[in-house]
Amino acid sequence: MEVPRYWRLQKQRYALVGEICPHCQVKIFPPRDVCPECGGEAKQPFSFSGKGTVFSFTTMYDAPKGFEMNTPYTVALVKLEEGPVVTAQLTDLGEQPVEIGMPVEMVTRRIREDEEDKGIIVYGYKFRPVMAGTH
Amino acid sequence: MREVIVLGIGQVKVDENWDKSLRVLAGEAALEALRDANIEQTQSLFVGNMMSGAANHQQHLGAYLADWIGMRYSEAFKVEAACSSGAAAFRMAVMAVASGDTDLALAVGVEKMSDSPTAEITAELATAADADWEADHGLSFVALNALIMRRYMHQYQWEKEHFAPFSLNAHANGAHNPYARFQKPISESSYINAPMIADPINVMDASPMGDGAAAAIIAPASMFKRSGKPTVKVAASAAATDTMATHHRSEPTWLRAAERSAKQAYQQASVSPADINLFELHDAFTIMAALSLEAAGFCEKGQAPRLAQEGQIRPEGRIPIATRGGLKARGHPVGATGLYQIVEAVQQLRNEAGATQVNNARIAMTQNIGGSGSNIITHILKSE
Numbered sequence: 001m002e003v004p005r006y007w008r009l010q011k012q013r014y015a016l017v018g019e020i021c022p023h024c025q026v027k028i029f030p031p032r033d034v035c036p037e038c039g040g041e042a043k044q045p046f047s048f049s050g051k052g053t054v055f056s057f058t059t060m061y062d063a064p065k066g067f068e069m070n071t072p073y074t075v076a077l078v079k080l081e082e083g084p085v086v087t088a089q090l091t092d093l094g095e096q097p098v099e100i101g102m103p104v105e106m107v108t109r110r111i112r113e114d115e116e117d118k119g120i121i122v123y124g125y126k127f128r129p130v131m132a133g134t135h
Numbered sequence: 136m137r138e139v140i141v142l143g144i145g146q147v148k149v150d151e152n153w154d155k156s157l158r159v160l161a162g163e164a165a166l167e168a169l170r171d172a173n174i175e176q177t178q179s180l181f182v183g184n185m186m187s188g189a190a191n192h193q194q195h196l197g198a199y200l201a202d203w204i205g206m207r208y209s210e211a212f213k214v215e216a217a218c219s220s221g222a223a224a225f226r227m228a229v230m231a232v233a234s235g236d237t238d239l240a241l242a243v244g245v246e247k248m249s250d251s252p253t254a255e256i257t258a259e260l261a262t263a264a265d266a267d268w269e270a271d272h273g274l275s276f277v278a279l280n281a282l283i284m285r286r287y288m289h290q291y292q293w294e295k296e297h298f299a300p301f302s303l304n305a306h307a308n309g310a311h312n313p314y315a316r317f318q319k320p321i322s323e324s325s326y327i328n329a330p331m332i333a334d335p336i337n338v339m340d341a342s343p344m345g346d347g348a349a350a351a352i353i354a355p356a357s358m359f360k361r362s363g364k365p366t367v368k369v370a371a372s373a374a375a376t377d378t379m380a381t382h383h384r385s386e387p388t389w390l391r392a393a394e395r396s397a398k399q400a401y402q403q404a405s406v407s408p409a410d411i412n413l414f415e416l417h418d419a420f421t422i423m424a425a426l427s428l429e430a431a432g433f434c435e436k437g438q439a440p441r442l443a444q445e446g447q448i449r450p451e452g453r454i455p456i457a458t459r460g461g462l463k464a465r466g467h468p469v470g471a472t473g474l475y476q477i478v479e480a481v482q483q484l485r486n487e488a489g490a491t492q493v494n495n496a497r498i499a500m501t502q503n504i505g506g507s508g509s510n511i512i513t514h515i516l517k518s519e
Contacts, residue, residue: 056283058285060277060281060333064258070273076282087380087382100286
């Protein structure tokens with residue numbers, strides 16, 4: 001596991017910091033150098049609220065290396081309130097069945113642990129159902 | 136650009152080929168293609184492969200294979216475009232000969248998967264997706280396709296069992312292909328009851344891994360002719376990309392790169408979907424077969440499961456797909472798949488497809504998909 005690869009993405013992983021395009025105002029996550037909508041240069045930071053809805057989801061029974069201990073786990077395409085869609089795990093699901101359109105919010109959680117000797121723990125965003133009365 | 140033909144084809148059976156190394160697999164397919172073309176070597180060699188660095192600790196496949204098959208001193212390098220590496224290598228061979236730069240080119244697709252443990256290969260396959268924004272969150276390649284399939288079912292109101300005909304057709308056809316990984320038909324109940332991988336995708340929606348290699352020789356139409364067999368021309372070769380991550384597509388259930396490369400291919404070949412006699416598409420998952428049919432213009436958006444229900448995708452139907460088993464039954468040795476599709480299309484056009492021969496097959500289309508739709512390469516072949 002390579003520390004710099006995770007370290008340099010901490011603003012995105014911990015705080016959903018993306019960009020807003022100064023030319024067409026579209027909100028962008030994750031940040032990139034060229035606006036995917038208008039092709040202009042986009043470098044103005046924008047913090048997303050972390051609120052969104054489930055666009056699609058699946059429960060995984062076979063995991064890639066590094067995630068085998070967590071199966072089964074549910075991952076989703078989450079459509080953020082501000083527009084972009086992100087790929088992330090769902091968490092704190094309890095008995096509640098997941099449905100397309102379900103409101104969710106971002107939380108910071110442990111994503112994976114290094115099984116090798118470095119003992120690195122990667123944290124990042126997951127999404128949980130919005131509790132009744134907390135929204 | 137010169138007109139080019141497929142002068143020879145070769146393939147090995149897709150399997151867990153424990154006794155065969157990466158180079159032996161690639162070499163067998165390459166040498167068979169050279170024999171079939173009745174030539175000894177080509178000036179150029181393009182090797183389609185995705186994972187040899189991680190799975191076999193071997194890169195530099197150009198020189199590696201050229202040396203092995205007695206083609207030292209030829210030009211040779213590897214072409215990588217995830218699951219579409221095979222078609223990318225084929226396209227390089229077509230371009231090399233069509234441009235006039237070389238007179239004979241060999242394209243080989245190879246993948247040796249069984250040397251790595253399953254969880255490692257699963258992680259390796261996920262490198263076809265975006266590492267930072269998809270795979271790092273624990274998604275496998277199957278999971279990405281499951282997200283697309285669930286959305287598609289939601290959007291167009293299909294149930295899981297409506298995808299069964301794609302799997303059943305592939306396995307029924309694979310039963311007649313001696314090179315297929317699986318050569319037995321399956322029943323509807325075995326489809327429905329198969330173990331889940333990432334819901335709604337179960338084992339019978341997903342193509343199996345395997346070790347495999349396939350090859351094709353490209354030559355100028357003006358200089359070479361096959362005696363006693365129909366000549367197979369490359370009528371179109373087109374490639375297009377889309378966003379790397381699935382979540383960046385405004386409509387994840389529509390393969391824009393498939394639509395684009397298919398349209399370009401139809402234009403190059405001066406044909407329309409109605410002229411295509413068979414379509415070797417990229418059924419890595421049943422949902423991908425559906426999306427490919429729609430994007431290439433064989434039915435309306437969201438209607439591919441209906442086409443399948445009506446039997447239109449079977450060898451005797453309107454648009455036969457996976458005629459030799461497809462990725463589902465022949466197997467999906469990633470970087471080799473695009474060349475298996477070419478080999479199978481050529482078999483059909485030469486009238487060598489046995490029990491699953493499509494009647495009067497004159498025009499065949501192949502489509503190889505890299506990632507969850509981020510790179511799509513379409514070819515059209517014509518027999519004369």
